[in-house]
Every structure is written in C-alpha cells, then in structure tokens.
Amino acid sequence: MFSGCSAENPPIRIGDKWTSKIIVCLKSGPRRFSELQVPLRGVTPKVLTATLRAMERDGLVTRTAYPEIPPRVEYELSPLGRTLLEPMAAMCAWSRAHLHELLDARESAL
Amino acid sequence: MFSGCSAENPPIRIGDKWTSKIIVCLKSGPRRFSELQVPLRGVTPKVLTATLRAMERDGLVTRTAYPEIPPRVEYELSPLGRTLLEPMAAMCAWSRAHLHELLDARESAL
Numbered sequence: 001m002f003s004g005c006s007a008e009n010p011p012i013r014i015g016d017k018w019t020s021k022i023i024v025c026l027k028s029g030p031r032r033f034s035e036l037q038v039p040l041r042g043v044t045p046k047v048l049t050a051t052l053r054a055m056e057r058d059g060l061v062t063r064t065a066y067p068e069i070p071p072r073v074e075y076e077l078s079p080l081g082r083t084l085l086e087p088m089a090a091m092c093a094w095s096r097a098h099l100h101e102l103l104d105a106r107e108s109a110l
Numbered sequence: 111m112f113s114g115c116s117a118e119n120p121p122i123r124i125g126d127k128w129t130s131k132i133i134v135c136l137k138s139g140p141r142r143f144s145e146l147q148v149p150l151r152g153v154t155p156k157v158l159t160a161t162l163r164a165m166e167r168d169g170l171v172t173r174t175a176y177p178e179i180p181p182r183v184e185y186e187l188s189p190l191g192r193t194l195l196e197p198m199a200a201m202c203a204w205s206r207a208h209l210h211e212l213l214d215a216r217e218s219a220l
Contacts, residue, residue, distance in 0.1 A: 059215025080215070083208050090200035098193050105169025105190070 018043055018051045019060075020091075023077065023084055026061065030076040060084065128153055128161045129170075130201075133187065133194055136171065140186040170194070 018040065025031060025039055036048060043051075052075055055061040060081035066072040077085075128150065135146055146158060153161075162185055165171040170191035176182040 057216055057219040058212045060212070080208060080211050083204065087197070087200040087204040090197040094193065094197040098190060101190050102168050102170070106167055109167040 016051060016054070018047065019055060020084075020088055022048075022051060022055065022075075023060070023081060023088060026075060026077045026081070027085060030064070030074040032072065032074055036075065055081070126161060126164070128157065129165060130194075130198055132158075132161060132165065132185075133170070133191060133198060136185060136187045136191070137195060140174070140184040142182065142184055146185065165191070 021040055022036065025036055033045075033048070033052075036052075037043065037045070040048065052061060052063070056063050059078055062076050062078050064074050064076065066074070131150055132146065135141060135149055143155075143158070143162075146162075147153065147155070150158065162171060162173070166173050169188055172186050172188050174184050174186065176184070
C-alpha cells in the first residue's frame with residue numbers, strides 16, 4: 001500500500017504487497033505466525049517475519065508473547081491497524097468490480 | 111497500489127509508487143508529459159515514461175499523439191482509470207487522519 005495523495009510530497013511506503021493481506025487475515029482477531037502462513041500461501045517465513053516486523057514498527061500490529069511452554073506468540077491489529085480496514089474495503093470493492101478489466105487490458109497488451 | 115483482498119490469491123500489482131500520484135495529476139483532465147513532471151517532483155523522465163507505459167498497458171491511461179509541429183502528446187485517465195479515484199480518495203482520507211500516527215510510530219521505533 002502506498003500513500004500518494006498529494007502530487008508534491010514524496011510517496012510514503014506503508015507496506016509491501018503482503019501487508020494488506022495480513023491485515024485481512026487479522027481482521028477477525030489475533031493469529032499466530034503459523035495461522036498466518038496457512039492462508040498466505042506463497043509467503044516465505046522470512047518475508048512474513050520481515051513484513052510483520054515492519055507492521056509492528058509502523059504501529060499497525062501488536063505482537064504478544066505468552067510465557068507458556070511451548071511459547072505462544074500472537075499478532076493482532078492495533079487500533080491504528082484497524083483504521084486501515086475501511087479504505088482497504090473500498091479498494092477491495094474496486095477490485096471485485098474492475099480488476100478483471102485491468103487484467104484483460106494487461107493481457108491483450110502482451 | 112496493490113490489490114490484496116483475499117488472502118488466498120496472489121497479490122496483484124496495480125502500479126508502482128508513482129501510479130496513484132499520476133492518477134491524482136490527471137484527475138482534472140489531460141496533461142502533457144512535461145506538465146506531469148512539474149508536480150511530480152522527484153520522478154525521473156525514465157521512471158515517468160515507464161510508469162505511464164505500464165498504466166497505458168493496464169488500460170488506466172490513454173495516450174494521444176496529435177499530428178502537430180512540434181508534436182504534442184497528451185495523457186488522460188481512461189474510464190477505468192477514473193474508477194480508481196473513489197478508493198484512492200478513501201486512502202487519502204485515511205492518510206490525512208492517520209498517517210502521522212504511523213510515521214510517529216515508525217520514527218520512535220528507530
């Protein structure tokens with residue numbers, strides 16, 4: 001996701017391509033690392049770790065380590081992270097309505 | 111911009127970080143290459159050319175070359191490109207309301 005509202009300011013990178021998917025996965029509540037890996041097929045552990053760390057650093061996700069044996073770590077959307085659900089829903093509605101047009105154009109341009 | 115609605119599908123790259131800025135610049139009507147360069151400070155001609163070509167290929171932008179001397183080329187949002195203005199407005203509203211929180215968190219994590 002990118003923030004590119006005004007033309008003048010430099011674009012600010014909010015997340016890589018996995019960020020929005022992780023937000024969707026955390027919508028319904030906290031998840032463990034392994035619970036994120038299942039729906040996010042195609043993400044490597046290394047990339048998932050890096051993306052979660054970046055989201056934590058940006059205040060979008062909180063990471064809670066429970067002192068249990070075996071250790072349990074859960075990731076949860078922060079209040080700030082939850083505010084992204086609304087604009088993401090607008091983008092998803094766009095995708096459902098129009099993404100096929102874009103992909104058709106892309107394919108016929110090959 | 112990325113389309114990452116469902117967790118299962120691979121993320122689809124709709125544009126690089128300049129795409130949303132170019133859409134904003136074309137909101138009010140067609141623009142020439144040089145007219146895009148002025149507000150998009152920081153973009154190199156090479157990157158602007160590549161981004162506009164990708165947007166043309168994706169059906170978001172139309173390119174019209176007028177047979178004049180000197181030649182005139184204008185870029186304009188297609189109807190499909192205009193459909194992106196609404197979800198982008200939602201993202202921009204989010205930025206105005208919350209981006210400073212994200213940047214504060216990012217800075218304090220350094």
